[in-house]
Every structure is written in C-alpha cells, then in structure tokens.
Amino acid sequence: VQQISRMLMKLFQRARLEKPGQEDPRAAEFILSLLVAMYDRSGTGYVKTRSAAAALISLSGDTLLAKYKAFFQFYAVPDGKETLITPSALRSLLTDLNQIPAIVGEGCTLSCVEIAIHDCFHGVLNSAIVEEKFLSWLRSEPAVLLWLPTCYRLSATEMVSHQARCR
Numbered sequence: 061v062q063q064i065s066r067m068l069m070k071l072f073q074r075a076r077l078e079k080p081g082q083e084d085p086r087a088a089e090f091i092l093s094l095l096v097a098m099y100d101r102s103g104t105g106y107v108k109t110r111s112a113a114a115a116l117i118s119l120s121g122d123t124l125l126a127k128y129k130a131f132f133q134f135y136a137v138p139d140g141k142e143t144l145i146t147p148s149a150l151r152s153l154l155t156d157l158n159q160i161p162a163i164v165g166e167g168c169t170l171s172c173v174e175i176a177i178h179d180c181f182h183g184v185l186n187s188a189i190v191e192e193k194f195l196s197w198l199r200s201e202p203a204v205l206l207w208l209p210t211c212y213r214l215s216a217t218e219m220v221s222h223q224a225r226c227r
Contacts, residue, residue, distance in 0.1 A: 061105050064112050065092050091116075098159040110134055111156040118157060124212050128198045132191050144188035147177050154204055161207050168204055176204040 068088035075083050084090070095115060099107040117130045135153045136143040145153075154173045161167050180197045181189065189197075201209055 061092070061096060061100065061107055064095060064107055064109065068092055094163070098163050099156075108156075110152075111159070114153060114156045115160060118160060118208055121215065124198075124209055125195070127208070127212075128195050129191070131198075132194055136191070136194075137188070139188065142190060144186075144190060145194050146188045147181055150177050150180060150194075157205060157208070166207070172204045176202045 065088070068091055072083060072088045075087075095107055095112050098115060099111045113134055114131065117127050117134075120127065122130075131153055132143075132145060135149045136145050137149060151173060154176055158167050158173065179202060180194070184193070198205070
C-alpha cells in the first residue's frame with residue numbers, strides 16, 4: 061500500500077504540473093482509499109500492484125481499445141515469441157476488475173467469471189490466446205464487463221456539446 065501511495069502521489073504531482081487546477085489535491089488519497097477498499101478488505105496493508113493497475117486503467121479517461129491493450133500487457137504471459145492470455149490470467153483480470161462494480165454492490169458472482177472465461181476460450185484449441193483474439197472477445201462486450209464500455213460511453217458523452225437551443 062505504501063508503494064502504491066508513493067506512485068499515486070507522483071502520478072498526481074505530474075498531473076498537477078501538466079494541467080494546473082484540474083485535479084483535487086486529495087485525489088491520490090481518495091484513489092488509494094478506493095484501491096484499499098477494493099483489494100485489501102482484510103486490512104493486511106497489501107494490494108497487488110497488478111490489481112491496482114487494472115483499476116487505474118479501467119477508471120482512466122483513455123479509449124476502450126487502449127484500456128483493453130493495457131489489460132493484455134499487464135496480464136498476458138510470455139510464451140516463446142508470443143505473449144498470450146491463459147484462462148488463469150483472464151480469471152485474475154476478471155476477478156480484479158469485478159472488484160470495481162462490487163465496491164458499489166454491483167459485482168457478479170464467481171460463476172459469471174467462469175462463464176466469461178469459457179466464452180472467451182470457446183473454440184480455441186490452445187490453452188492460451190493471442191492479443192487479437194482477446195481484443196475481439198472484449199469488443200463483443202462480455203456481460204461480466206458490460207459496465208466498462210457503459211461507463212466509457214457515459215464519460216465520453218459528458219464532453220459533447222450541441223449548438224442547438226431548446227425552447
């Protein structure tokens with residue numbers, strides 16, 4: 061938790077320099093509290109860096125495709141010349157991401173995660189998939205992660221302005 065706290069402080073310090081006045085001075089503290097609530101419910105003082113990264117990626121303002129590629133980079137395992145997602149790695153990713161809606165009482169059950177893994181690997185002959193297959197599966201908006209593209213679309217529409225006048 062201390063490492064993540066230092067990393068968040070540096071991250072938000074840079075954000076303050078790049079866009080002064082657009083960031084709450086307590087943002088790092090708030091994000092750390094959220095990460096601890098999601099990933100350290102037993103109060104051990106330990107949060108996996110990868111879990112924290114997945115949460116930060118999913119809550120970032122980046123595009124869905126950029127988020128999906130970042131998930132692949134963090135959870136995929138090297139296999140010779142390729143980097144692949146295994147069912148085990150996908151289970152870790154989905155479990156980590158499921159903590160985000162779970163914090164507000166909207167998480168799914170473990171069976172949802174298993175169904176999603178089965179769906180992702182349906183028809184796959186190998187025990188792992190390449191990035192292209194992983195991205196294709198995510199673009200199909202699996203039910204277990206439906207909240208992610210929905211939140212992205214909602215945040216994207218906040219910036220839309222129309223020059224129309226209503227009566």
